[in-house]
Amino acid sequence: NAGVTQTPKFRIxxxxxxxxxxxxxxxNHNYMYWYRQDPGMGxxxxxxxxxxxxxxxxxxxxxxxxxxxxxxxxPLRLELAAPSQTSVYFCAARVNTEAFFGQGxxxxxx
Amino acid sequence: AQKITQTQPxxxxxxxxxxxxxxxxxxxxxxxxxxxxKQPSSGEMIFxxxxxxxxxxNATEGRYxxxxxxxRKSANLVISASQLGDSAMYxxxxxxxxxxxxxxxxxxxxxxxxx
Numbered sequence: 704n705a706g707v708t709q710t711p712k713f714r715i716x717x718x719x720x721x722x723x724x725x726x727x728x729x730x731n732h733n734y735m736y737w738y739r740q741d742p743g744m745g746x747x748x749x750x751x752x753x754x755x756x757x758x759x760x761x762x763x764x765x766x767x768x769x770x771x772x773x774x775x776x777x778p779l780r781l782e783l784a785a786p787s788q789t790s791v792y793f794c795a796a797r798v799n800t801e802a803f804f805g806q807g808x809x810x811x812x813x
Numbered sequence: 814a815q816k817i818t819q820t821q822p823x824x825x826x827x828x829x830x831x832x833x834x835x836x837x838x839x840x841x842x843x844x845x846x847x848x849x850x851k852q853p854s855s856g857e858m859i860f861x862x863x864x865x866x867x868x869x870x871n872a873t874e875g876r877y878x879x880x881x882x883x884x885r886k887s888a889n890l891v892i893s894a895s896q897l898g899d900s901a902m903y904x905x906x907x908x909x910x911x912x913x914x915x916x917x918x919x920x921x922x923x924x925x926x927x928x
Contacts, residue, residue, distance in 0.1 A: 734913075734914060734916075736916055738918070744920055744921070745817075745819075745904055745918045745919050745920035745921050746904065746906075746918040747918075748915070748916065748917060748918075751914060751915065751916070753912060753914045759914070761915070762917070791856070793858065795858070795916070797908075797916060800846060800848075800863040800865070801860055801863070802848070802858075802860065802906075802916065803860075804857065804858035806856065806857055807856050807857070
């Protein structure tokens, strides 16, 4: 039981490039979330999903897209990377009272 | 308006003493849940404690307790008998919305435990 797995752990992108941050969970949890954490700050909710085929915007969705074709996977897509998207990205899966986080993806856009 | 407010960016506590980390929240939902997470320097998020809005008693988990004051909309974390390993960032979080689908975090408090 791996919990929540995020890949890659680190990535450097050039401005304008695109990439997908992968998140997969093996706990069969319906709720999944993507957050970004800027240095010294809390987590800001980008997108969330309440189940396969259902996604919705969080607090800071601009510049990102998500999909949820299966319960297990919740990828986050950056289409045109900008320096403002330099951050650490966390994926989480939740059931009831507990949330499980991935280890994070540190993204730098230069 | 901020959903979760943590007003202490940083705190120091002497080893073996107790410390309280403040958290206030904003919601109009009658049913919601409050969480505390610990983030060590390694970066992972560790779940500590949960309090439901209808729970009559304050939640406790080992050395962690949550001082829930519903009328004041506060959910402070109390760590008793601090240990050096408690040095970390601490985040307060809230779930709300239909089926509790939204899950918000505060800006965090950096706790340093002094030997």
